Every structure is written in C-alpha cells, then in structure tokens.
Amino acid sequence: MSFLIYLINGLSLGSIYAIIALGYTMVYGIAKMLNFAHGDFIMVGCYVIFTICSTLSGNTLVGILAAIVLCTLLGITTEKVAYKPLRGAASPLAVLITAIGVSYFLENLALLIFGADIKSFSSVVSWSGLSFAGGELKIQGVTIVTILSSIVILIVLQLFIHKTKEGQAMLAVAEDKGAAMLMGINVNKTITLTFAIGSALAAVAGALLCSAYPSLSPYLGAMPGIKAFVAAVFGGIGSIPGAMIGGLVLGIVEILSRTYISSQLADAIVFGILIVVLLVKPTGLLGKVIQEKV
Amino acid sequence: MTSKKKRIKDNLITYGIVIALYIVMEILLKTGNLSSHLKGLLVPMTYYAIIAVALNLCVGILGELSIGHCGFMCIGAFASAIFSKLTADTLPDGIRLFIAFIIGIAVAALFGFLIGIPVLRLKGDYLAIVTLAFGEIIKNVINAVYMGVDSKGVHFSLNNVMDLGMEPDGQVIINGAMGITGTPRTANFTIAIVVLLLSLFVVLNLMNSRDGRAIMAVRDNSIAAEASGINVTGYKMMAFTISAAIAGAAGVLFSHNITSLTATSQYFGYNASIMILVYVVLGGIGNIRGSVIAAAILYLLPEMLRGLNTYRMLIYSIVLIVMMLFNWAPAAIEWREKVVNRFVKRNA
Numbered sequence: 001m002s003f004l005i006y007l008i009n010g011l012s013l014g015s016i017y018a019i020i021a022l023g024y025t026m027v028y029g030i031a032k033m034l035n036f037a038h039g040d041f042i043m044v045g046c047y048v049i050f051t052i053c054s055t056l057s058g059n060t061l062v063g064i065l066a067a068i069v070l071c072t073l074l075g076i077t078t079e080k081v082a083y084k085p086l087r088g089a090a091s092p093l094a095v096l097i098t099a100i101g102v103s104y105f106l107e108n109l110a111l112l113i114f115g116a117d118i119k120s121f122s123s124v125v126s127w128s129g130l131s132f133a134g135g136e137l138k139i140q141g142v143t144i145v146t147i148l149s150s151i152v153i154l155i156v157l158q159l160f161i162h163k164t165k166e167g168q169a170m171l172a173v174a175e176d177k178g179a180a181m182l183m184g185i186n187v188n189k190t191i192t193l194t195f196a197i198g199s200a201l202a203a204v205a206g207a208l209l210c211s212a213y214p215s216l217s218p219y220l221g222a223m224p225g226i227k228a229f230v231a232a233v234f235g236g237i238g239s240i241p242g243a244m245i246g247g248l249v250l251g252i253v254e255i256l257s258r259t260y261i262s263s264q265l266a267d268a269i270v271f272g273i274l275i276v277v278l279l280v281k282p283t284g285l286l287g288k289v290i291q292e293k294v
Numbered sequence: 295m296t297s298k299k300k301r302i303k304d305n306l307i308t309y310g311i312v313i314a315l316y317i318v319m320e321i322l323l324k325t326g327n328l329s330s331h332l333k334g335l336l337v338p339m340t341y342y343a344i345i346a347v348a349l350n351l352c353v354g355i356l357g358e359l360s361i362g363h364c365g366f367m368c369i370g371a372f373a374s375a376i377f378s379k380l381t382a383d384t385l386p387d388g389i390r391l392f393i394a395f396i397i398g399i400a401v402a403a404l405f406g407f408l409i410g411i412p413v414l415r416l417k418g419d420y421l422a423i424v425t426l427a428f429g430e431i432i433k434n435v436i437n438a439v440y441m442g443v444d445s446k447g448v449h450f451s452l453n454n455v456m457d458l459g460m461e462p463d464g465q466v467i468i469n470g471a472m473g474i475t476g477t478p479r480t481a482n483f484t485i486a487i488v489v490l491l492l493s494l495f496v497v498l499n500l501m502n503s504r505d506g507r508a509i510m511a512v513r514d515n516s517i518a519a520e521a522s523g524i525n526v527t528g529y530k531m532m533a534f535t536i537s538a539a540i541a542g543a544a545g546v547l548f549s550h551n552i553t554s555l556t557a558t559s560q561y562f563g564y565n566a567s568i569m570i571l572v573y574v575v576l577g578g579i580g581n582i583r584g585s586v587i588a589a590a591i592l593y594l595l596p597e598m599l600r601g602l603n604t605y606r607m608l609i610y611s612i613v614l615i616v617m618m619l620f621n622w623a624p625a626a627i628e629w630r631e632k633v634v635n636r637f638v639k640r641n642a
Contacts, residue, residue, distance in 0.1 A: 028419075034419065085619055085626070086618070086619065086622055089622040089623060089624060093575050094621075094623075097571070097614070097618050098618045100572060102611075104614065105612060108607040108611060112605070112608060222565070226564060230423060233419070233420060237419065262438060262452065264437055264438040264471070265434060265438050265452070267430060267431075268430070271426075271427035271428075272431060274424070274427050275412065275424055278420055278423075278424055279412050279415070282415065282416050282420060
C-alpha cells in the first residue's frame, strides 16, 4: 500500500515537472533557445501568490490569477527586452547567456524584496483529499488537483495547437521560420505568444509546487526548472506529449529512488536515467530524427 | 611566414598579459596595497581563468557545449586532496603538491575520456544536457560517499562513517557531505600563475598544431572533415580529454587553497559550470586570451561592487545582460560599425 502512495506522490511531482517542461519545450521548439530563466518565472509566480494571500484579503483565486497575469507579462517583457534583440546573433550561445543573466536578475531582485529567509506558503488547495481502503490509502487534495490540472493543461494545449490558427502558426514556425514568414505568418507575434503561454504555465506550476512543498526562497525555481528541462530533453525536446511523459517518468523515478534507494543519490539516479535514455535514443523518447545532409 | 609570425606575436601577448598581471599583483602584495580580502581572491581568480581556458577548448575550439565542466574540476580537487591528505606527514610540501597535480590531472583526464565516449555521440543541446547530468552525478555521488583508510586498506560506504568498519586507528578521508577536512594549504598565487601559463601553452600550441587544425575542421563541418580522412571521434575525444585534464588542474588548485573541501553546488554544481560558460562567451568563443581576461574581470567584478552591498548581484546581472546585448545583438553590432565608420571618416 505504501508503494501506491509513493507512486501517486511521484505522479504528482511528475505532473508539476511536466507543466514546467511544457513551457520549456514550447519555447525551445519555436524560438530554438533554452530559456534558463524559466525556473525563476515559477519563483516569481509563487511570491506573487504569497504576497497577495498574506497581505491583500487572502483570496487564493485572486492570487493565482494575478500570478498568471504577472508571469505572462514578465515572459513577454523578457522576450522583448532581452531575447528578441539577439535573434539572429552569430552564436546561439549569446541568448543562452542572456537568459542566465535574466535568471540572476530575477533571483537577486526577489532576494532584495523578500529577503533570504524561507517563508512558509499556505497551500492553494484547501480540500483535504480522499481516503480509500478504510483510511489506509490517503491521497491529499493538492495531489489530486495537481494531477488533474496537468491533464487538463495537456488536453487544452493539444487542442489549441492543432485546432486553432495561432496554434497552427506555432507549428509552422517551429518547422521552418523562414518558410512560415513567407506564408504570411507573423513570426515575432507567434514567438511572443509562445513565451506568454510558457510563462503562464510557469505560474500555474509555481502555485502547485509551493502547495506541495510549502517553503518559499528566491532560489526555489532553479532545481525544478533544471529537472523540467531534463524531462523535456528526456521526452524529446520540442514535443508536447514527450514533455508530459518525461515529466511524469522523472517525478516517479525521483520519489521512488528517494524512498527505496538513497535520498542523496536520488538526483544522481534521475540524471543517470536521462543519460541511458539519450544513449539508446539520442533524440529523446518522442523526438524527431533529423537527417543531416551535406 | 607572416601569418606564423603574427600567431607567435599573438601568443606572446597572451602570455605577456598573464605575466604583467602577476607582476602588478606581486608589487601590490609586497608594498602592502592589497587588502587581505582581495589577496584571498587571487588564487580563485587564477583557477577560474584556467577552467575558462579549458572550457573554451571544448566550446570554442571543439565546438561542443559543455555545462558540466565543474564536475571535472570537482574530480581533480577530490582526487588530489585524497592523495595530499594521505601523504600529509610523509612527503615534503613541494613534491606532494607536484604529485597531487599529476594525480588530479590524470584522474580528471580519465573521467573526461570515459564520459566522452558516450557524451560525444550526441549533438548540440542533447550533448549539453548530458554534460550537465554528469556534472550533477559526480557532485551527488561524492556527497554520498564515505571513505576511510586503515592498516587493512581502503574502505568505502554509502551510509555513514560507522559503516566503514574500520580499525580504531583508521583515518576517515571523505566524510560524506562533510567532504575532506584538513588538506594542507600548499597552493599559492605563483604556483597558480605557473599552472595558468602551462595550460595556455598547451591549448595555444594545440590550436596551432596539425591536431588543432583537425579539431577545428571537425567543429566547422564534421561531415566534410570525415570525408577528408580526419578521425572525427578520435579528435573529439582528444580535445575533450585535454579540456577535462586542464579543468582537473584547476581543481587541484581549488582543493589546495582551502582546508576543508566539500562538493557543494555553489562551487561544483551546474550553476558554477554556467558561470564559467559566461566567462567564455563574454571573452569570445574560441578566443583563449579573451577567456582569461573575462574570467579575471568578471570574477573580481562582484567583489569590486561589494561597496554597493545588497545591490551588487543585481547590478552584476544587469551588466551581464547589457554586455551580451551590446556584444552580440545584430542591431548593436550594426550601430557600433556605424559609429566606428563615422569616426574613421572624420579622421581621414
């Protein structure tokens, strides 16, 4: 029975990774850049919810909505100010380093405003959860909400990308930027929209992450961000179902190895599995194989 | 021959800058014009310059992005610290440090070779993420390992010190997350500068050799290089292993400049590796001299800004973003050329 509980906890953590990884993978697929500041968008979302819940009235829903709006604006602004000027730079590393700069900026800004002390976050889910098998199998409300929201987000995203004009434009830009431009697609607008969606997802992930692990610090986004990136690569970067599968596998492996093997080696095991998968399938689980031509 | 002469002149300038920096710092030290805080930064500044040179060999010359280079530094640091701690009472300082360097470099090179076999099969961002993964694995495993030595030999454990099952007189070498304590502090600024000059010598000579040209051909177009009869995998492995070895040398300096060595993410995590990448990119990808200068300036910059206290890291990050935009944005490059052209015209 305890195995089942760990499995469900792993699914829940994996769902959070998956939501973050969706943002990573969409931005990578379309802008071909690793947004290292993505993890810090999560942190910004958490602090916005924390501030609104603890000072202004304490309405959680208002907090989450405000976090989504602010993170979306932050994503759009970052893209416009820091990333867009570097589109077409001689080296793709340039924009990567700028993203690192943005990440430092956000972390230190939060450090300045909120201080280094860890703040405790009250869960955005007040529901206590379900209990099965005569109280032996208890699932927390936040766990259920996390898993459900990741499923809803995945379905909505898939529908958006395959059924709407904007989504189709995203696919076209991801496939071939130049050709998409010739077909009359506004590439800049599409990239901005991608950043907006990715950042909004980061805010949602932040709310869920801090509800499950309720300690706020300016660096809270860094490690989940990097793990979500690993998840995105694991599933094949650029692929939306891949990010989902990658996130879930990573979350389950992490929780199970933390419980049954060693808490210190859990991260090493997660990264080890990534290496094995990439060696067997160098483009990730669902990644496309691109033939290189001379 | 002119290109050869220019190259030699170029390399001499690079060595000259390092030596000039050394002389200036030594004069400041001798005349007592250097605060004790800044004095403590000299060796770290140098080993960061060394690892930046190593990473530039990997990113700039070989053309493969690695974000786990601090992992090799970590291996070099721990391998040499284990040796130095074991022989702390038996060998004189100089010989011990010399052998420690050989061990640190050799072990880091060995790991570079072993990790290179799987890693170099991958391409681009996939390769980058796997180097990151290896860096994190190295850090995590070292944090979980306990190692001790007694008359029966070496003992390992993943649980705790008691689990080592040592004799009472046994010596604990690696105490899990507490790392290695009591390593002799034998490195100094002069030794660090000598190591930096040696690594520059190795990398600059490699770049100008037949092997170096082959490595750069692989970087520019691996298919064309292969068609010209260049052993792509062999040269990739060679550059990656040398890069890891130099990073290992930086690690030896690291561990012999402090008394307790722990594998913290502040020094050996992916964040630290990314910091080195920042030095390399800002100094100019493929420009070895630039890496040294950028490492020195960027390492000292946050310390220089210490007067601004809480705002310093914020300012540092803004400086980083602005510098990147100014150096790399196509619009900024165009604007700079326009300004330069106007200036040149006026003078003519």
